[in-house]
Amino acid sequence: MATTQLTAEEEQEKLMEQAKGVVNTEAFHMKRCLDNAKLMDALKHASNMISELRTSLLSPKTYYSLYMTVFDHLRHLEIYLYEEKHGKKMSELYELVQYAGNILPRLYLLATVGSVYIKSNEAPAKDVLRDLVEMCRGVQHPTRGLFLRNYLSEMTKDKLPDSGSPYEGKGGDVKDGLDFILLNFTEMNKLWVRMQHQGPVRDKERRENERLELRILVGKNLSRMSQLEGIDVAMYTESVLPRVLEQIINCKDRIAQQYLMEVLIQVFPDEFHLATLEQVLAACGQLLTGVDVKAIIVSLIDRLAQFAVKSPDTIPNEVDIFNTFFLHVGKVIDQRPNMEVHDVLSLEVSLLNLSLKCYPQKLEYVDKVIGFCVSYLSGLKSKETTDYTKPVAVKQIVNLLTVPIDNYKNVLTLLKISAYPQLQEYLSYTTRKKVSVDLVKNVIENGTIIGEPDQAEKFLALIQTLIEDSPDQPDRSDVDPEDFQEEQNMVASVVNMFDNDDPGKLYKIYLTARKAFIAGGQDRMKHTLFPLIFRALRLVTKIKDQRSDGTLTLDDDDWGKIGKKLFQFVHDTISQLKENKELCEWTLRLFLQASQSASYCDFETIAYEFITQAFTIYEEDIAESKQQFNALIIILSTLRTLSCFSDENNDTLVGKSAQYCKKLLKKPDQSRAASLVSHLFWITNTSSSSSSSQQQHKQERRDETRVFECLQMSLKIAGGIMDAGQKTNAFVEILNEYIYYLDTKCGTVPPSHIPTLIQLINTNLSAKEVDPNSPEIIAINTYYQNTLKYIQQKKESDSAYAHLSVQ
């Protein structure tokens, strides 16, 4: 007959099935005997049944399965012994079972009877317990011993003398209960540790796995201890903890130390840990080097941090848990020079979290943690190890930097932590940049106002990676231009967060910021200097307004000085951008904006200078015809709002702009520009433009002659346009200008001109070359028809229109 090879698993299954078979059979007989009140025979069968647990062949997992089967059957026996009248005294039974042949069944039966003995109150609990726990020493085989003692523990768990239990008093007190559990625990740990060294070295891994499978059996003892009602903080500190820690440390076994410390922290309440922090942390320092002390301490810190958040009043003021942890963590790190960088750092991150949660006001704690990390990392750097560049370590450094950011939601608090900037040095360029971006985002999202010059300086230093080139940054060609632009725009946004009611301080901040931005080069300046310019303009107009409404007293001299200073700042800042010729359209616009503010503040010379600068850029740098036209329109429209100029200056500027109009390349542009110039000669406060109602023009201008000249010029140029569509369009635009002046009561246009122009337009529209169906002509015609409709409507209400005839 061929024998099939079985796998280890299948072997175990087979053995277990065999053993269970015997167990169940014996159990059956045992129950039968009990039913027939044949106690001695029943005990014999029970003994046989338990003997199956004497095997050495089963793995812990399968042994456990067999054990549970036996356990269930023994319940039956226990119930019988307690409830049925079998005529024997407990002490007798207790004697009886000790005659069982082999030690293992003997002890299982003893434990079973012993538990009933205690329950019956025929003997003091403490005596029985002591007897049982001592006798179990007879089994020194690790697996069998562990399960036996587990059985003992299970049997007695509700029969321990404890405060308020029925077994207190004669049965003992909580100290006896504690002693029992402690002894059982100590013996079980010894057995468990012994497993490590049983057998050849090559099987070590298998043995360690088996040990891990059994760890709950040992750990349960600590749970039992924690369930004793009678243990208070004092007793825990004096009696429980020292003895448990002693066992953990002395057993010098890595697996046991790791597991038991974690269980210890888990099962006992936070108040106990708070009271014994020093001892526990000191014990951590004494654990073997292979133990992951970091995990243990971190779980302790996190627990206590949560506890402190939930019930802050329960922490006695004398107990400074942060400093206790900080000190001991420092010691632990010292004692373990081979500790991984990321482990050290994650310990510090836990400390940081603790400090932020429990002592949010104490910035010095955060500073302490970060300071420690900085010196630790600098120590590593000097030894030329680069472990801190590994991703796991980098993650922790980033945590150290970003957890405070997220927590405070206010970078100003961060700036007070002196060690903070130094930590960034240990990150790569990309990571530094990311942290800087987070800082900037934090300011923007929380609307944090940065008011003091030193705060601004410190903040800009913190985000230096964004502000200027770093020696370790990648090639510009590797940088995504969109990302770069987005980052710079974010930095620009922050400029809007610099604010202070004291203009002197604010000005100082702007100077600091500008210096930093200029160091960033043209690529960055074109984003970051814009907001600085507008903020400065805003500041100077604000001071003017405060002077006007009396909020600020400033004599003329001082106002003059301040205004000049600020406008000089604006001038110099825009000039920085002038070097970049690609920005010419923007710098032109910036000078025009500045001129508006200068005019508003009545600084005529400065406004004139700004316009001159704008003109210079127009003449020298703006060559393309479309750009020229757009720029000229802005120049003209800006000039119209400036009210600070003397007649002489105004004439010069307007004259110059008129010249520019003539030099435009395309005739339609020339014509349009000429009509727009006309508006420079008609400035009234009765015109219904909302913008100028805010700033009433100091001087109206009503030069009907010049208006007329401009319009005539425009008409003449339009007449010279060769393209029929463009020509007609220009005429319609001029027609609308006529209407504008009619509506604003300017008598510039002789009545006959409008019908003449209308005729001209009609003629042009019906010309042969004009295709009435082309989109261009349709649009022009629509404009024209709308204009005619408008005139028709106005005829009914406005006398100025009365004489107009419209076909």
Place this chain on the structure above:
Amino acid sequence: MVLILVVGDTHIPHRAHDLPSRFKKLLVPGRIQHILSPGNLCTKETHDYLKSLASDVHIVRGDFDENTTYPETKVVTIGAFKIGLCHGHQIVPWGDHQSLSSLQRQLDVDILITGHTHKFEEFEINGKFFINPGSATGAFSPLSNDVVPSFVLIDIQNTQATTYVYQLQGEDVKVEKIEFKKTL
């Protein structure tokens, strides 16, 4: 009911760091069908933000917009209304009602939306409607002293356009309603 958001002159980051948080809370994606902006956003980030609020976004070029490909003017038809968009820095004089009226005739629109002055305004000329949503961020303008952050929401139903102007005064958002009926 068709909702149009009219918002412009945000000048982010040149003159403001962000829209007021009170406004952002009101602007929920998915509720608005169209966005019309007279420009001066000024950067791609703000454009992207608008795109996240509604799928149909129209922007015209302001004098400080980074994107130089936006058109100078645009006409959009929504329901019964032809709506024109122009930033307004090209109109001389700035904000002048008559000049705007001329642009309205040229674009042949029922509603003309412009900006540039950073001042909310709504008025009617000869049965045509003019809206300036102001600056949504309250951005600095050399033209006005106290810029109140504002934007406009238009609700179009048949030939009726109901506009709601939202203004941030201090910490509170005040809303006003103005109605406009299109003359056929």
